Amino acid sequence: MTKRIRLLILVPATLALFAAAVPLPAADRPVPDLPAPVTDADYMATDPAMVALGRLLFWDPVLSGNRNIACATCHHPRFGTSDGVSLSMGEGGIGLGPERRGDPADLPEQRIPRNAPALFNLGATAFTTLFHDGRIEADPAKPNGLRTPLDDEMVQGFSGVLSAQTMFPVLAPDEMAGHYGENDVSKAVRSGQLTGPGGAWDLIAARVAAIPAYRQGFEAALPEVAAGRPIAFTDISNAIAEFMAVEWRSDDSPFDSHLRGEAPLTGAAARGMALFYGPAGCSNCHSGPFQTDHGFHAMGVPQLGPGKAERFESHSRDEGRFRVTGRAEDFAAFRTPSLRNVIATAPYGHDGSHRDLTAFLRFHADPVAGLAGYDRAQPVLPPLESKPDWAEMDNPEERARLAAAVVTPPVVLSEAEIADLMAFLASLTDPVALSGRMGIPETVPSGLPVDR
Known part of the structure; x- marks a missing residue:
């Protein structure tokens, strides 16, 4: 039998x-009732200038409190845009993927509680809820169009849920911010300063703005920045979102x-x-x-x-x-x-x-x-x-x-x-999406090491 x-x-x-x-x-x-094929209309619009900036920022550790972890550390194409482990090791980890270990000089306080999700097709407009628990959602009733745990503290300017999701890792001590008291970002997070002058997002944006290549790139991409508006964290997150939408669009499978x-x-x-x-x-x-x-x-x-x-x-x-x-x-x-x-x-x-x-x-x-x-x-x-x-x-x-x-x-x-x-x-x-369309940059404007 x-x-x-x-x-x-x-x-x-x-x-x-x-x-x-x-x-x-x-x-x-x-014969099963199948979904309609994916088309360009299913995806968010992107600007090549912002995509190019987002690519560099995604791979640049400058966004982390201790300047040692990039978005790519836990979302690497080598591991299907995740990191190949069940629960990631963020701050205090060294190495990449399954080889990542705790740094004896600065051990992680704990593992990241959830598996790092893959990034494929997150630029599709159908994705209006993100994270395993859906704690970030599109909500037209909100002034900024988003429902998040920060609620009224959320600033306006995020282009959507894909952009807004970047705020969580950079504010998390165990992910990118760093342990309490280790750097200016982690100190701001500990004190509850997230937005405004001296807030964590403001500090990260100031780091990026201080790097000529990034400042010039945002001036070329955004007329309001060229006109004198300071680079905001939302500009950074919007650029990263546009990059992810292009790099890991996945609709060329059998x-x-x-x-x-x-x-x-x-x-x-x-x-x-x-x-x-x-x-x-x-x-x-x-x-x-x-x-x-x-x-x-x-x-x-x-x-x-x-x-x-x-x-x-x-x-x-x-x-x-x-x-x-x-x-x-x-x-x-x-x-x-x-x-x-x-x-x-x-x-x-x-x-x-x-x-x-x-x-x-x-x-x-x-x-x-x-x-x-x-x-x-x-x-x-x-x-x-x-x-x-x-x-x-x-x-x-x-x-x-x-x-x-x-x-x-x-x-x-x-x-x-x-x-x-x-x-x-x-x-x-989809082999094209797995390898990424633009690939890993040789260098990033901060000069910090790139996870390869």
Whole structure:
């Protein structure tokens, strides 16, 4: 008898149970209802001058408090625009990717609580909510069009959510700002000075403005800066957003060729596509041209690392969307990730709980059983003596809470069908986007080292 496994899907229970009981033979599956192909109209407009500035700023460590970490440190094309580890090491780390280690002279206080997400297609206008918990969202009712944890402290001038997301890493002590008291930026963050004269953003903008190449570049790109307005942090973040939108636009995969009628998928990839958009139910969450509904779902992913606790809290939980909304039904729910180039973006899950994509699919077959038998060798965790990585998984009550949050039913798929799904996921790979269109600059205007 063919071995079969249970794969979690987000569909009404009756449909899921029917699919589990009566899986369709491959030859009898209907042609799936596919999304429309991606076009230029799906992406934000960009200015080549701002893109060029953003490229340099993305790779320049000058934006970090201690001038030792760039955006690229944790979002590197070598690791699928992430960093190849489950939980990043920001301030206090040395090296790149899985080889990154704590600096013995200035050890990190803890790991970054969540996996560094990939950057593909974030310039698409469909992406109006960012971060694993969606704590930054487009909101036309707000004066600046954005809803963020800073709320009324948010300044105007961010071009959108992709630009505004840059404010979080530069203000986070464990990511880019630096430990308390180490530099002017970290001191400003500690004192709560974020905006205005002497605020963290103002200090970073002043650093950039003091470098002639950047000052001249912004004067050429922005008439108001040429007319005398000081360079603002929002100018920097807008430039980085435009660069990311161009550099990692991803719509030239075999799947895109299929959608455009240029080269149909065949064999295992075609069978996997029929499953993905059909009886496996994957597309109920991973919907649309970028394979995400931009929604939030509790999928029972094991909790590891320091969690998301306030300074006055002692737990290691990551309550996900609940911390943003306060709604009980959002406990342990995280944003549905896009699956573009997913083969190259390991580890997987909001905290990188799985290094292997097939293992991650198998875990989704039955998260409750998966939590009980979870293989703790799955994460990629460079050594760091800090807050224990497994505090929540060692707590039976917390494991039970994660299991109880899962409300979606399973579907039965064979091993051959899992292989077909993996073939379809591979068809979402875009080599141009993976390598980047402009690549790594040889140097950056600050003269600081570039992570290569």
